[in-house]
Amino acid sequence: MLSTSVAPLRPCTMPPKLQGILPPLHLLGVVALLLCSSGLCDSSLTIEDCSVSPSIVHGSYHDMSSFFSFTTVLYYTCDEGYILVGEAKITCRNSQWSSPAPQCKALCLRPEVEHGKLSEDKYQYVEPENVTIQCDSGYGMVGSESITCSENRTWYPEAPKCVWEIHNGCEQVLEGSKLIQCLPEPEDVKMALEVYKLSLEIKRLKEE
Numbered sequence: 001m002l003s004t005s006v007a008p009l010r011p012c013t014m015p016p017k018l019q020g021i022l023p024p025l026h027l028l029g030v031v032a033l034l035l036c037s038s039g040l041c042d043s044s045l046t047i048e049d050c051s052v053s054p055s056i057v058h059g060s061y062h063d064m065s066s067f068f069s070f071t072t073v074l075y076y077t078c079d080e081g082y083i084l085v086g087e088a089k090i091t092c093r094n095s096q097w098s099s100p101a102p103q104c105k106a107l108c109l110r111p112e113v114e115h116g117k118l119s120e121d122k123y124q125y126v127e128p129e130n131v132t133i134q135c136d137s138g139y140g141m142v143g144s145e146s147i148t149c150s151e152n153r154t155w156y157p158e159a160p161k162c163v164w165e166i167h168n169g170c171e172q173v174l175e176g177s178k179l180i181q182c183l184p185e186p187e188d189v190k191m192a193l194e195v196y197k198l199s200l201e202i203k204r205l206k207e208e
Helices: 016-037 176-182 186-207
Strands: 059-063 070-078 082-085 089-093 101-107 116-118 124-126 131-134 137-142 145-148 161-164
Touching: 070 082, 101 145, 131 137
Parallel strands: none
Antiparallel strands: 059 070, 070 089, 082 101, 101 124, 116 131, 131 145, 137 161
């Protein structure tokens, strides 16, 4: 009887150079698979499409993106004296930003107008809010009655002044009964009455 023998199987030996190339190729294939599964392997789309980050005036942004993420995440803040209007955080994926970049609007402090009233009275205003001033009775306005909060955090034009108007017949007041009508402040009226009373006493003493 003829005996047959089968040679034992030998493991396939790979050249050392090829063995060093295979792990990177395997990793590259995994990365390509992830890109294609998320729609990023389209030849018209590249990761650099989100590399240009929109900047803002009077503010800045911080890149909060993860190193292993294909989504760009930006967080915006404003300089002191400005307030953020819009979304503070925006993201970019597949070459599309989630929303436009926000804006930094100026904050203007309440305009101080003595003897005047504001159409809307509050501590601070946001650019480009407008305020109308009305002077108290007996006062006239010097300047514009309408002012606007501007980008440089000041009012434009400059806030007006309310000045006391001298009415007809008040240029030279000699009778105490007219003082209340011609003086702007109660304190001034009281002082004037005291002076007028003193002048009458002096006049009486001279006549005696």
